[in-house]
Amino acid sequence: MALKIIGASCSPRKGKSTRFALDAALDAARESGADVEVIDLAEMTVNGCIACGKCNKELACSQKDDFPDLIPMLSGPEVGGIIIATPVYFGTMTAQCKAFLDRCVMFRRNGALFSNKVGGVVAVGGFRNGGQETAIHAVHAAMLIQDMVIVGDGFNTFHFGGTVWSGCPEGYEKDDMGLASARNLGKRVAELAARIHN
Ligand SMILES: Cc1cc2nc3c(=O)[nH]c(=O)nc-3n(C[C@H](O)[C@H](O)[C@H](O)COP(=O)(O)O)c2cc1C
Numbered sequence: 001m002a003l004k005i006i007g008a009s010c011s012p013r014k015g016k017s018t019r020f021a022l023d024a025a026l027d028a029a030r031e032s033g034a035d036v037e038v039i040d041l042a043e044m045t046v047n048g049c050i051a052c053g054k055c056n057k058e059l060a061c062s063q064k065d066d067f068p069d070l071i072p073m074l075s076g077p078e079v080g081g082i083i084i085a086t087p088v089y090f091g092t093m094t095a096q097c098k099a100f101l102d103r104c105v106m107f108r109r110n111g112a113l114f115s116n117k118v119g120g121v122v123a124v125g126g127f128r129n130g131g132q133e134t135a136i137h138a139v140h141a142a143m144l145i146q147d148m149v150i151v152g153d154g155f156n157t158f159h160f161g162g163t164v165w166s167g168c169p170e171g172y173e174k175d176d177m178g179l180a181s182a183r184n185l186g187k188r189v190a191e192l193a194a195r196i197h198n
Contacts, residue, residue, distance in 0.1 A: 010097030017166035022085035025186030032190035055106035080193030081118035091131030119143035122162030132163035154188030
């Protein structure tokens with residue numbers, strides 16, 4: 001069974017800097033031997049959790065948006081890691097990202113299905129130091145509460161995760177430092193997932 005790394009792009013905008021940064025991370029994960037799959041929240045509707053309690057009893061959700069279609073993918077045994085990529089909004093993750101993470105409570109309540117999966121985060125801000133690290137920490141909290149194993153960007157940038165600058169004057173595609181951290185994060189997630197799950 002090939003190990004899979006799922007990447008979730010949590011910008012409301014299609015095909016912009018967050019998706020670009022996520023793809024950089026997932027390319028590196030693929031080069032490290034993993035299969036990859038993308039969830040792009042810009043192309044779907046995922047509402048916030050309404051605490052209806054349905055998932056206390058079963059791996060199912062009462063809401064009729066796009067999240068239920070993601071349940072088989074996210075709960076598959078082949079998933080070794082999850083990369084969350086979010087724009088920085090007011091120093092933290094987007095509302096779309098929080099809604100997605102909250103809806104994932106069903107996996108915790110039904111056998112801690114994310115337990116031991118490797119988690120990493122890429123944050124993209126309009127400013128070089130606009131809160132990428134605080135956004136990453138906020139996502140890490142959800143990953144820890146899911147009993148995931150969180151990693152930073154590893155060799156050879158070694159900090160909190162992917163920290164990308166969409167306001168780079170030459171364009172975000174030229175934010176070499178930030179994109180290197182995103183690639184290193186993807187590689188680190190895939191390599192540790194292989195060590196834990198193979
Ligand atoms: C409501 C809102 C709040 C934002 N807050 C921040 C911020 O605190 N720090 C920052 O660096 N950029 C901030 N930005 C800019 C976005 O993080 C930046 O444009 C990002 O690249 C958007 O990602 P996207 O291109 O994938 O949509 C904010 C943008 C919006 C719309």
